[in-house]
Amino acid sequence: MKKLVVLTGAGISAESGIKTFRDADGLWEGHDVMEVATPEGFKANPKLVLNFYNERRKQLFEVTPNKAHTNLADLEKEFDVEIITQNVDDLHERAGSTKVTHLHGELLKVRSSADESIILDWTTDLFLGDLCPKKSQLRPHIVWFGEMVPMLEKAIEITEKADILVIIGTSMQVYPAASLIDYVKLNTPIYFIDPKPAVSKSNFKNLTIIDDVASLGTQTLKELLMNSL
Numbered sequence: 001m002k003k004l005v006v007l008t009g010a011g012i013s014a015e016s017g018i019k020t021f022r023d024a025d026g027l028w029e030g031h032d033v034m035e036v037a038t039p040e041g042f043k044a045n046p047k048l049v050l051n052f053y054n055e056r057r058k059q060l061f062e063v064t065p066n067k068a069h070t071n072l073a074d075l076e077k078e079f080d081v082e083i084i085t086q087n088v089d090d091l092h093e094r095a096g097s098t099k100v101t102h103l104h105g106e107l108l109k110v111r112s113s114a115d116e117s118i119i120l121d122w123t124t125d126l127f128l129g130d131l132c133p134k135k136s137q138l139r140p141h142i143v144w145f146g147e148m149v150p151m152l153e154k155a156i157e158i159t160e161k162a163d164i165l166v167i168i169g170t171s172m173q174v175y176p177a178a179s180l181i182d183y184v185k186l187n188t189p190i191y192f193i194d195p196k197p198a199v200s201k202s203n204f205k206n207l208t209i210i211d212d213v214a215s216l217g218t219q220t221l222k223e224l225l226m227n228s229l
Contacts, residue, residue: 011169
C-alpha cells in the first residue's frame with residue numbers, strides 16, 4: 001500500500017460546526033486568544049482558561065464527523081493513511097481513522113502542570129483543585145502559543161515517508177505545522193484542498209489544487225486516487 005499522509009487544519013472540522021479563533025478577527029469564541037491559549041493566560045487567570053476549555057469540550061460532544069472525515073477513513077481500505085492534524089477534536093478518530101497524530105494536543109485529555117509526560121483521558125469538566133498523581137494542578141492537554149510542539153518530530157518522520165501528501169483546510173500559515181510540506185520527498189504528489197487555496201502550482205511540483213470545501217474536496221480526492229490505482 002502507498003503511504004498517504006494527510007495534514008488537516010480547522011477547515012475540515014468547520015463543516016461539523018467547530019469554530020476557530022481565525023473566524024472572528026482574532027477572537028476565539030469571544031475571547032482574546034492570548035488570555036485562553038498561552039501559559040501566561042493560564043497563570044493569570046486559570047479559572048477562566050479551565051472554563052473556556054470545559055465549554056470547548058462540551059461543544060465537541062454536540063458535533064459529529066462530517067463527510068470529509070469519513071472519506072479519509074474510507075481511504076484506509078486502499079492506502080496506508082496517516083493523519084497529522086492541527087485540530088484538538090477527536091472527529092478523525094470517531095470517523096474511523098486509525099492513525100492520527102495531534103500536533104496541538106487533544107481536548108479530551110489533560111496533563112500535569114508540573115510534568116507534561118503525565119497525560120490523562122478526560123471527558124468531563126476540569127476544575128481548580130483537580131490534581132495529577134504528583135499533586136500538581138491538571139491543565140488542558142493543549143499546545144498553547146509559545147510552547148514546544150512535542151509531536152513535531154514524529155510528524156516529520158511520518159511526512160518524510162509519504163508517497164502522497166494531502167493538505168486539507170489549513171492556511172499553511174501556522175508554524176511549525178506549515179513547515180511539514182518541506183519534508184516530503186522530491187516529486188511527491190501533493191493535493192491541496194481548500195475553498196481559498198493559499199498555494200499556487202508555481203510553488204510546488206506535482207501539486208493538484210482542489211478549490212472546494214473539505215467534504216466535497218475529499219470526494220474529488222477519493223475519485224482521483226482510486227483512478228490512479
